[in-house]
Amino acid sequence: MTLPRSRMRVMLMLVALAAATLVVIKLATTDDSAIAKRDPHADPHLPAAQEHRLLAATDAASTATSKAELVSKGRSLFNDSSLARRGEACGGCHTFGTTNANQGTIPHSDSSGKVLFGRDPPNLVGAAKTAPYGWTGNTATLKQMVVNTIVGHFKAGAANAKDHPDVVADQAAALLAYVSSIRPPTTSFDQGTMSPAAIRGEVLFQGKGACIGCHGGPQFTDNGMHNTFVPNRDGWDDPGATAPAHAFNTPTLRDVPKSAPYMHNGVFKDLREVVEFYNARSSISPLNLTPQEVDDLVAYMEAL
Ligand code: HEC
Numbered sequence: 695m696t697l698p699r700s701r702m703r704v705m706l707m708l709v710a711l712a713a714a715t716l717v718v719i720k721l722a723t724t725d726d727s728a729i730a731k732r733d734p735h736a737d738p739h740l741p742a743a744q745e746h747r748l749l750a751a752t753d754a755a756s757t758a759t760s761k762a763e764l765v766s767k768g769r770s771l772f773n774d775s776s777l778a779r780r781g782e783a784c785g786g787c788h789t790f791g792t793t794n795a796n797q798g799t800i801p802h803s804d805s806s807g808k809v810l811f812g813r814d815p816p817n818l819v820g821a822a823k824t825a826p827y828g829w830t831g832n833t834a835t836l837k838q839m840v841v842n843t844i845v846g847h848f849k850a851g852a853a854n855a856k857d858h859p860d861v862v863a864d865q866a867a868a869l870l871a872y873v874s875s876i877r878p879p880t881t882s883f884d885q886g887t888m889s890p891a892a893i894r895g896e897v898l899f900q901g902k903g904a905c906i907g908c909h910g911g912p913q914f915t916d917n918g919m920h921n922t923f924v925p926n927r928d929g930w931d932d933p934g935a936t937a938p939a940h941a942f943n944t945p946t947l948r949d950v951p952k953s954a955p956y957m958h959n960g961v962f963k964d965l966r967e968v969v970e971f972y973n974a975r976s977s978i979s980p981l982n983l984t985p986q987e988v989d990d991l992v993a994y995m996e997a998l
């Protein structure tokens with residue numbers, strides 16, 4: 695049996711209309727609600743007494759079990775996507791020994807779900823010694839950072855925080871031990887076998903480039919907050935910290951070749967763009983580095 699042409703056309707149009715409506719509804723619903731939940735480090739706003747109890751319970755759990763056991767349990771939790779809302783394991787965003795460039799930046803939104811800006815997952819190498827935490831340094835200790843993330847990001851986090859604080863404390867003790875155990879890879883910097891270009895770069899890093907003023911010490915950070923004039927991107931306006939205004943947390947530079955893209959918003963795709971920024975339009979510009987000196991600074995950071 696064949697339908698008359700005109701009826702066929704009307705039916706096809708109706709089908710197309712229904713499909714288009716579905717697409718529109720899907721676009722309108724996925725973004726807001728999903729993006730509002732996307733930020734795994736959104737402050738869970740724990741009442742102070744509850745946070746205090748959880749931190750104390752985490753201390754107790756940290757001493758009740760051997761370090762090796764905690765680290766191994768923490769490693770599994772870190773890579774377990776079944777625990778997290780949206781199925782995103784910590785390790786899916788915080789990668790090691792391999793670039794996390796493909797993760798992009800994580801949207802931060804206001805309570806209505808409107809995206810205000812995006813932030814790049816920081817490098818966790820040496821994290822035990824890089825306090826404060828978060829790009830705006832708003833979390834004083836790694837323990838608080840981990841407890842807050844479990845409460846806000848794990849599916850059962852908020853319920854457990856209220857009814858089973860011991861479960862949160864066990865998870866926090868394990869994640870804390872694991873994250874604290876993340877060391878930089880052994881590189882030519884550690885082995886004293888850097889290339890001549892990297893050695894020239896090290897001299898520039900400590901001298902003409904003035905990098906060491908903020909990226910000093912074994913972790914290559916002063917654990918401080920600075921406004922270095924990093925540009926916004928994608929129409930985002932990230933206010934950064936309030937004191938000093940528009941400041942961001944100085945990141946470690948160990949394993950930095952693997953942590954592209956760079957800066958809080960991932961605005962620079964590689965280390966050359968970073969050095970060119972410092973050379974020409976940052977808070978410490980102009981550095982008057984020659985093209986050779988730019989190459990040498992990049993070679994040094996590639997050895998870290
Ligand atoms: C969806 C991606 C994503 C997931 C999943 C994620 N993080 Fe993060 N993490 C980030 C981003 C982005 C930041 C920076 C947050 C900011 O400053 O606003 C961050 C910051 C941190 C910091 C602070 C680092 C520093 O030096 O300031 C720690 C520690 C951390 N995350 C640990 C974890 C742990 C543990 C988990 C799992 C329980 C986890 N993260 C899950 C993206 C993620």
Ligand code: HEC
Binds near residue numbers: 944995
């Ligand atoms: C006044 C302090 C200060 C000085 C001087 C400084 N930095 Fe930074 N550096 C920072 C801060 C703060 C950030 C984070 C900025 C942001 O994300 O907005 C940063 C970020 C970086 C990053 C990005 C790391 C990542 O994982 O995203 C690199 C690479 C870097 N700096 C290299 C250098 C080099 C090379 C020099 C010298 C030419 C230098 N810095 C001088 C404070 C400083």
